[in-house]
Amino acid sequence: MLEINSIKNGIVIDHIKAGVGIKLFNYLGLDKADFTVALIMNANSNKLGTKDIIKVESNIKIDYTVLGFIDPNITINVVEEENIVKKTKLKLPAKIKDVIKCKNPRCVSSTEANITHRFYLVDDSTGEYRCEYCDNSYEHI
Structure with a gap:
């Protein structure tokens, strides 16, 4: 079984429509990152059936407007000391x-x-x- 550990400090981009994760990964430039990142594709989801998830072991700046435009169902979790301290549900920007x-x-x-x-x-x-x-x-x- 595949196991992806939790991150200590950083962000988790969750509830990404299956197949869109790679687009977000590239848009955010995570392929050039010098910190730990994980792109999980086609993970099981009770809500979506399957979903993509991106875990970033860093506090990078993210344009929520663009991410909301790409996929308005995304949730962004800010993680500190392995605990979610802020959860933001995105939507289509006005x-x-x-x-x-x-x-x-x-x-x-x-x-x-x-x-x-x-x-x-x-x-x-x-x-x-x-x-x-x-x-x-x-x-x-």
């Missing part, structure tokens, strides 16, 4: 910038250099976002 790009070729964010790509959430259930400049739709889920 606004995101420079995460996705507008696909409208006439949008100012597509035609002008150095324009911040900004989107706002229209519908939680469908994951629909709209560009703040041209109102073009982007469906996330």
Whole structure:
């Protein structure tokens, strides 16, 4: 049986949709980490069936907005002395910038250099976002 020990100090990113863990692992640059990290894929989950988990033996800075956009069901646990001291449940962010790009070729964010790509959430259930400049739709889920 596979055994992954608990971490003493760091973070655990839990309830990641199965298969998305590697995307988060790479986004966070954990493949270049000089501290202990574990990517657990397809772990059994009562809630999800299977899930991915990332354990990081370090207190790295994480952009919760981007992680919530990638997978809004993630839970982030901050661990100190092997105890969870803070638990944060992520959700789709109300606004995101420079995460996705507008696909409208006439949008100012597509035609002008150095324009911040900004989107706002229209519908939680469908994951629909709209560009703040041209109102073009982007469906996330």
